[in-house]
Amino acid sequence: MATAAAVPRDRSGVQQVLDRAVADGGVPGILTEIRDGRETWFGTAGVADTATGWQRRPQDRFRVGSTTKTFTATVVLQLAAEHRLSLDDSVxxxxxxxxxxPGYEPEKISIRQLLNHTSGIFDHVNDEAMSLEQARTFAPEAARGGHAGSAPAVQNAQVLRTGEADQYPVV
Incomplete structure (x- = not known):
C-alpha cells in the first residue's frame, strides 16, 4: 500500500509564487492555505482591500469562483456514493x-438537476441588467423563473445554491 509523501515544511517556494502573482500578475492580493494532516500553513501576498491596505488573515473567507462548482459537485457525489443523500432528493x-x-417549485427540483444545470433556476450571473452588487447579494426570489428540466447551460446559480448545503448538517 502506497503512502502519501510528506508535504515539505519549507514554504518559501510557495511564498515566492504568491509574491510573483501580486507583483507580476496584476492581482491586488492572494492567499493560500496548505494542510498536510499535521500542520496548517497560511501564506499571503498583497492586500485584501486596496483602498484601506487591509491585510489578509488566516481566518478570512473567500470565494474560489467557478472552482467551487467542481468541489461542490465532488462532495455531493461522494455523499451520494455513501448513500447519505440521493441525487433524486429535492432541493x-x-x-x-x-x-x-415566482415559478420555482423547490420540492420538484432535484440535486441531480442542480448539478447538471437543468433545474430551471435563472442564472443571475449572466443577467446584463443586474449590477455587480446585485449579483453579489443575489436572492433567488429576484430571478426570472425557469422550469425544472430546462436545457442545460453553465449556470452559476445552480451550483451556488448546492454549495450552500455546507450550512446544513448532512444526516
Missing amino acids: EKWLPDVVRG
Whole structure:
C-alpha cells in the first residue's frame, strides 16, 4: 500500500509564487492555505482591500469562483456514493427555504438537476441588467423563473445554491 509523501515544511517556494502573482500578475492580493494532516500553513501576498491596505488573515473567507462548482459537485457525489443523500432528493429536502421565487417549485427540483444545470433556476450571473452588487447579494426570489428540466447551460446559480448545503448538517 502506497503512502502519501510528506508535504515539505519549507514554504518559501510557495511564498515566492504568491509574491510573483501580486507583483507580476496584476492581482491586488492572494492567499493560500496548505494542510498536510499535521500542520496548517497560511501564506499571503498583497492586500485584501486596496483602498484601506487591509491585510489578509488566516481566518478570512473567500470565494474560489467557478472552482467551487467542481468541489461542490465532488462532495455531493461522494455523499451520494455513501448513500447519505440521493441525487433524486429535492432541493427543498436539503436546502429548505433557499430556492424561492415566482415559478420555482423547490420540492420538484432535484440535486441531480442542480448539478447538471437543468433545474430551471435563472442564472443571475449572466443577467446584463443586474449590477455587480446585485449579483453579489443575489436572492433567488429576484430571478426570472425557469422550469425544472430546462436545457442545460453553465449556470452559476445552480451550483451556488448546492454549495450552500455546507450550512446544513448532512444526516
